Amino acid sequence: MDGLKLTLKQHHTQQTCFSVGDITIGRDFTLIAGPCSIESEKQALSTAFMVKEAGANIFRGGAFKPRTSPYSFQGLGEQALKILNLVRQETGLPVVTEIMDPRHVGLVAEFADILQIGTRNMQNFPLLREAGQTGKPILLKRGVYATLQEWLSSAEYILSEGNPHVILCERGIRTFEPYTRNTLDLSAIPALKEITHLPVIADPSHGTGRASLVPSMSLAAVAAGADGLIMEVHYKPEEAASDKDQALSPALFRQSARDILDLYRYLHIPKKGP
């Protein structure tokens, strides 16, 4: 891992921790949940109250959506940012949303608690620098084609702007397997724990592309040592404007969140002696 000055463990012996809302990322388990896209006030608020009650501590929702086709739904943009603001006020949950354009970073940073850089922009260097300069926590997803070294080099762009608050998010790499949308590389979690001091979370929704696989892969990510998860939940998955195959229903999310948090406690809370 040549050329990495700030992201390696050897240069910063303590695990990076920082507060967002009521939790300390890197120390407390981070459960981020919400819809792929913000579609309406009603959709956002009802989903947010539900995921909060089920144990989520951060809300996610897309305002500017990177879509493969120019003719697909591109997100509600600024209107969605206002809805995210409302969600925060009403539920108390911090919010994370994606940035795609360096010209929008300032605007999004006014409304969001965490800025997400998506898989397609992992090596969008002007965006990385601009995000770094906001000082806001950055959730940096892995490119579907990216080695761990390249991913950490992208994190290094943010840290080198003076912003140490980066969360790495494994969200699946591209392979030849058609059954899943991507191949969630859970070995990246313990590997990164060996290499870097930054917190690492997993996205089993994009990682598999199939709601039926999300609960198992969430538990697997926790067992692999993830500091958190980001999961897609929609109050009516079959009506979602994007990525409906991978969104959990409220019922499925409630059960899954319970299992996830129980497993995290089982693994991390010291057992009492006799």
Add this chain to the structure above:
Amino acid sequence: MDGLKLTLKQHHTQQTCFSVGDITIGRDFTLIAGPCSIESEKQALSTAFMVKEAGANIFRGGAFKPRTSPYSFQGLGEQALKILNLVRQETGLPVVTEIMDPRHVGLVAEFADILQIGTRNMQNFPLLREAGQTGKPILLKRGVYATLQEWLSSAEYILSEGNPHVILCERGIRTFEPYTRNTLDLSAIPALKEITHLPVIADPSHGTGRASLVPSMSLAAVAAGADGLIMEVHYKPEEAASDKDQALSPALFRQSARDILDLYRYLHIPKKGP
């Protein structure tokens, strides 16, 4: 999943279970451990007693080794089979070893309780048929390039010979990532659980190629729903004749096996009510 008559869940509604030694594979947790290669009586026996005491219920060890180079150690062959026989007699553990050549299948079947077909031979169709005809349980590893459909088609070759006792073993696929030897595709576990009635285990040793990642990825595989694990253990990893970077030491295996079995019980044994 076209063209699969025997391996799909829809054709066989019950999970496949069968006895090997004292356990029922597909129902009890299967913990297979041992060295990559059988190197000597002493190495095999001491490792076998150790892994048994730590909780393993099947012993693994290579007699005929598929090696990329013709000049690498090719295994002790028939001598190793006799050592495996001795291990079974002395420890009571059933043994699994790899077959590579259809002409050796009968010989190996005399000595081994389970026949392994390795990743390079997943589509060695004469070998699959020959293995099927023995009636012995077959541990079928996934090809590093194989889709789930292709893997199940190879299982179908064995089942179509009248042998229903197949264990599928996810052992990592080939991707562009150099940090790990392969990329262990844990999503294959819940995916296969949706598709097939066959038991599914994982090989975190070949899946990662790094001993330091094996404990975490073992727990992750259990959390993903694996019916078992196959792990490389060597009493002196630094002296192993093959694959020394991925072998656990006895101390590391003992700790890891305890954590694995505890997690399995946590996940599968119903919690008592108040």
Add this chain to the structure above:
Amino acid sequence: MDGLKLTLKQHHTQQTCFSVGDITIGRDFTLIAGPCSIESEKQALSTAFMVKEAGANIFRGGAFKPRTSPYSFQGLGEQALKILNLVRQETGLPVVTEIMDPRHVGLVAEFADILQIGTRNMQNFPLLREAGQTGKPILLKRGVYATLQEWLSSAEYILSEGNPHVILCERGIRTFEPYTRNTLDLSAIPALKEITHLPVIADPSHGTGRASLVPSMSLAAVAAGADGLIMEVHYKPEEAASDKDQALSPALFRQSARDILDLYRYLHIPKKGP
């Protein structure tokens, strides 16, 4: 190929052709050559005169460089744009250079004849839209992970802004092979010729990462039906500030260009009868 309205052949039966400098791209063979990065006036001018004399009809040179590490040479920026302007004035060659940031597109469009969107930005949608709006010809490289469908969807972003002047550039995909930097997918050329009316060129320099393979792969691209090539040439490859392993020396480029142009004429100029 769903959701593509403008890039498919079925919607636009004639091959797209447009003039840049003295040539018509899509009809004449396009030979783009020059250094990875513009390093100085002297380096740029001397390379430009040389490649022109050898048969190149467009000059390439990076001003803003997308580099994996924040600590690598990032290009001379605006100073390089002025050098490119000088190259055009002195040699008469049109110039192509990469854009990375939507905020720089207007500036770069003042100086460059063709705007390049690199592999890391193939799905940088704000950049695609901004580039589309300039009306300038766009050289769109394939993402190292991108399917043909995704690549054409990115072209569709540009065309849907009213800009039909897109050149597709195959530059290698990421695979497991370590001998080459990428795997140049030449089958993309005849495949795209079946699907789209846009011109298609190849980049054997990034596609292989090894100067020794560039001449053969250039000929292969021409034989596969490419409308042109983009090649890295440096007057002293061993002193190049970036990508020195893949740059051709002047002597090697001269020989290679001669062979390329001869082969193109052999394949495309009708043979006379007896």
Add this chain to the structure above:
Amino acid sequence: MDGLKLTLKQHHTQQTCFSVGDITIGRDFTLIAGPCSIESEKQALSTAFMVKEAGANIFRGGAFKPRTSPYSFQGLGEQALKILNLVRQETGLPVVTEIMDPRHVGLVAEFADILQIGTRNMQNFPLLREAGQTGKPILLKRGVYATLQEWLSSAEYILSEGNPHVILCERGIRTFEPYTRNTLDLSAIPALKEITHLPVIADPSHGTGRASLVPSMSLAAVAAGADGLIMEVHYKPEEAASDKDQALSPALFRQSARDILDLYRYLHIPKKGP
């Protein structure tokens, strides 16, 4: 390229050449053509006469077919070997056919002039050894997942049995692209020419899986430096028992063979001076 003693150029400075029928492989252009599977005397003979007339100098046809599914057509076996024998007698063309099982190698070697080891068996080490011992020329296809180093290590297995007559055949690697069946890695051709003294040919039929791409990719392989090609031709592609999408019709093959042989002569026969 560690551990390769016999296949590297540095150990054997002359290009390997050997006679098969009327040609010297490694020196003359090798054009192998014929159907995927031998289906009948009539199909084999009529195809063989046609490809010979069109310029092919070796006939191919499968007797034992490696099929993903146990329920697919498995080839006519010994009956097909007799048909191949007849083809040789009637047309004078040498024949190549695939071996899958070490127990059949002796039998196939009685009938075939070249033994093919297919992509799925590239690391079937007992088969490699057995094939090496026959002393017959071996056409060794690349595994869809294999690095150049691994492929050459498999060739080394054959050479280390005392058989220097190996032809390497690039036939496409597995990537994420669904438009083509595989991705034909033509850069393997000049790369192998740097590394090894063995002849290298390409298989554009399996490499693309689409008959429409075969002519272009054949020319590209020749331009990349291939010593030959192996192509699937069927007198009625739509009725082929296997791989019908990639088989050329007689008309298409005749045109393609003419273009291929013309291009080879253009590239390899010294131009006369003025």
